Amino acid sequence: xxxxxxxxxxxxxxxxxxxxxxxxxxxxxxxxxxxxxxxxxxxxxxxxxxxxxxxxxxxxxxxxxxxxxxxxxxxxxxxxxxxxxxxxxxxxxxxxxxxxxxxxxxxxxxxxxxxxxxxxxxxxxxxxxxxxxxxxxxxxxxxxxxxxxxxxxxxxxxxxxxxxxxxxxxxxxxxxxxxxxxxxxxxxxxxxxxxxxxxxxxxxxxxxxxxxxxxxxxxxxxxxxxxxxxxxxxxxxxxxxxxxxxxxxxxxxxxxxxxxxxxxxxxxxxxx
Amino acid sequence: xxxxxxxxxxxxxxxxxxxxxxxxxxxxxxxxxxxxxxxxxxxxxxxxxxxxxxxxxxxxxxxxxxxxxxxxxxxxxxxxxxxxxxxxxxxxxxxxxxxxxxxxxxxxxxxxxxxxxxxxxxxxxxxxxxxxxxxxxxxxxxxxxxxxxxxxxxxxxxxxxxxxxxxxxxxxxxxxxxxxxxxxxxxxxxxxxxxxxxxxxxxxxxxxxxxxxxxxxxxxxxxxxxxxxxxxxxxxxxxxxxxxxxxxxxxxxxxxxxxxxxxxxxxxxxxxxxxxxxxxxxxxxxxxxxxxxxxxxxxxxxxxxxxxxxxxxxxxxxxxxxxxxxxxxxxxxxxxxxxxxxxxxxxxxxxxxxxxxxxxxxxxxxxxxxxxxxxxxxxxxxxxxxxxxxxxxxxxxxxxxxxxxxxxxxxx
Numbered sequence: 199x200x201x202x203x204x205x206x207x208x209x210x211x212x213x214x215x216x217x218x219x220x221x222x223x224x225x226x227x228x229x230x231x232x233x234x235x236x237x238x239x240x241x242x243x244x245x246x247x248x249x250x251x252x253x254x255x256x257x258x259x260x261x262x263x264x265x266x267x268x269x270x271x272x273x274x275x276x277x278x279x280x281x282x283x284x285x286x287x288x289x290x291x292x293x294x295x296x297x298x299x300x301x302x303x304x305x306x307x308x309x310x311x312x313x314x315x316x317x318x319x320x321x322x323x324x325x326x327x328x329x330x331x332x333x334x335x336x337x338x339x340x341x342x343x344x345x346x347x348x349x350x351x352x353x354x355x356x357x358x359x360x361x362x363x364x365x366x367x368x369x370x371x372x373x374x375x376x377x378x379x380x381x382x383x384x385x386x387x388x389x390x391x392x393x394x395x396x397x398x399x400x401x402x403x404x405x406x407x408x409x410x411x412x413x414x415x416x417x418x419x420x421x422x423x424x425x426x427x428x429x430x431x432x433x434x435x436x437x438x439x440x441x442x443x444x445x446x447x448x449x450x451x452x453x454x455x456x457x458x459x460x461x462x463x464x465x466x467x468x469x470x
Numbered sequence: 471x472x473x474x475x476x477x478x479x480x481x482x483x484x485x486x487x488x489x490x491x492x493x494x495x496x497x498x499x500x501x502x503x504x505x506x507x508x509x510x511x512x513x514x515x516x517x518x519x520x521x522x523x524x525x526x527x528x529x530x531x532x533x534x535x536x537x538x539x540x541x542x543x544x545x546x547x548x549x550x551x552x553x554x555x556x557x558x559x560x561x562x563x564x565x566x567x568x569x570x571x572x573x574x575x576x577x578x579x580x581x582x583x584x585x586x587x588x589x590x591x592x593x594x595x596x597x598x599x600x601x602x603x604x605x606x607x608x609x610x611x612x613x614x615x616x617x618x619x620x621x622x623x624x625x626x627x628x629x630x631x632x633x634x635x636x637x638x639x640x641x642x643x644x645x646x647x648x649x650x651x652x653x654x655x656x657x658x659x660x661x662x663x664x665x666x667x668x669x670x671x672x673x674x675x676x677x678x679x680x681x682x683x684x685x686x687x688x689x690x691x692x693x694x695x696x697x698x699x700x701x702x703x704x705x706x707x708x709x710x711x712x713x714x715x716x717x718x719x720x721x722x723x724x725x726x727x728x729x730x731x732x733x734x735x736x737x738x739x740x741x742x743x744x745x746x747x748x749x750x751x752x753x754x755x756x757x758x759x760x761x762x763x764x765x766x767x768x769x770x771x772x773x774x775x776x777x778x779x780x781x782x783x784x785x786x787x788x789x790x791x792x793x794x795x796x797x798x799x800x801x802x803x804x805x806x807x808x809x810x811x812x813x814x815x816x817x818x819x820x821x822x823x824x825x826x827x828x829x830x831x832x833x834x835x836x837x838x839x840x841x842x843x844x845x846x847x848x849x850x851x852x853x854x855x856x857x858x859x860x861x862x863x864x865x866x867x868x869x870x871x872x873x874x875x876x877x878x879x880x881x882x
Contacts, residue, residue, distance in 0.1 A: 266645075299771070
């Protein structure tokens, strides 16, 4: 299974992909594996396994608090790799989401090698832009990992073009200017950003930041190839645990299934 | 010498086009911030060659902040330093009480040029926060200052000053609740509000162009001091001493001497309770390369790349990172960096107060302690230039507790 296979399977079924983020080690290493397995059972097509980090500047309060819990519990980078191995063995498909320094400290090439060996498919790098990523570009190529960079509503067309050119697997479009966290509505910037990204790439474009309900998931799946949900899963795990997480994943999966046909043209996207 | 000399004229020690000082610096940031960093880089490049901007900045430095700052020879202190001559560059006499105003005035003017109406800043000891709140009051900008909760307690006076100046002070209750976490929270605010907000970063760290630009705004310190020392003593100093947290006052005074090979450049880092205790903030002495807060540099980190908590009695030096140009100067061997413990800094704090009638900021007391050490190394023929980066009014409470000078009921 590759990231491309995951999206291929979803496209063949005529639906968007549901991508679920969860921090490894929250509330414990074993607990996070169980919760991620529940996300897959509920309908997550792809897992984003988060490496808890001491200075998560792109994350809002929910994920910050979870990362702090995971770190206080002693979660190490090698534990995160074991989480990837276990959720992959259970039938899930996983990429890792990490700030750059833990990967840098591990050794970029060694990290790529060990992640690939654990069954991981790629890495999302919220604070690494392609301009600074020479080492990661080489390591990801050497070990067959996808590199998922982010585009933002503030990105110029030139930067979008350069970013997607360096990307593989999928492109992560941040729907709003801001940090992670569930929001009432998905900002109007998202369809516009996806429309601006499409002409530069044939990769799937997925939207993250702020999605928490089936309704929102359906709305996003109307213009994007995948819907990324993070804080809502973390909050649900805290509230109701494994069963609640499975139910939320199922609700979101039903939502992405209701989304409009794939590959809407920009004109459709902008229509009311 | 005027501030504009440090900005319009290159020193010949510039980062590459993408802000790299050797392997350090660069931009390790979310894509969402790149547009703002590019805008800032472009605007700064225009401003540094715009006579109107330079004239306005020089005017503010002269008429508002009080430049040039004096050079004071401290001969009674020098008796404790093996007889070497010690000269203090008096950045403590600037308006708002530290060197921080140099950078703040420059960036606040840039904020206006960019048409942004809101400024955010981080602060540790509150010196940068006070300077930012001051410039925002002067130029009519909205101001929000993030400050670790621990620091809001140990620097309560500066919190009140910022509020009096019309700024909103937000205590940060995450992580170690000090400067590092204040920067995280400021970065989160910036990612969300970047369209109308400028992040007025207070040190020579962070993503390009901050390390270069903030340095340029502080280069006036060294440019003035070099002339003043030559005029006063007829020669260059043997050593230049400065404290290093993020490293802004140090780079500001070092830069004018980079090409003077005979001049030792020594940065003094917070040694806290002593390096051996693990409770310190000596990033260059004890850290290793890594990416934090937007730049590659030295940092205090564990085996997994998690940032370690720093410690210092001085809130302004209590930071596990450091500016990337210092990392390069260390690797090149052009500057050296040594820890000074809380105890040594406080001893120097008391000594300068009693021998010269100058109460330094606890940050700057680290440089004074270092100068005493350098003076003993150099002997009676030596000349040591010290950047006295700030004054100690804000630290009176901390110092009084340290020295047990409070009456019993006051300490409760």
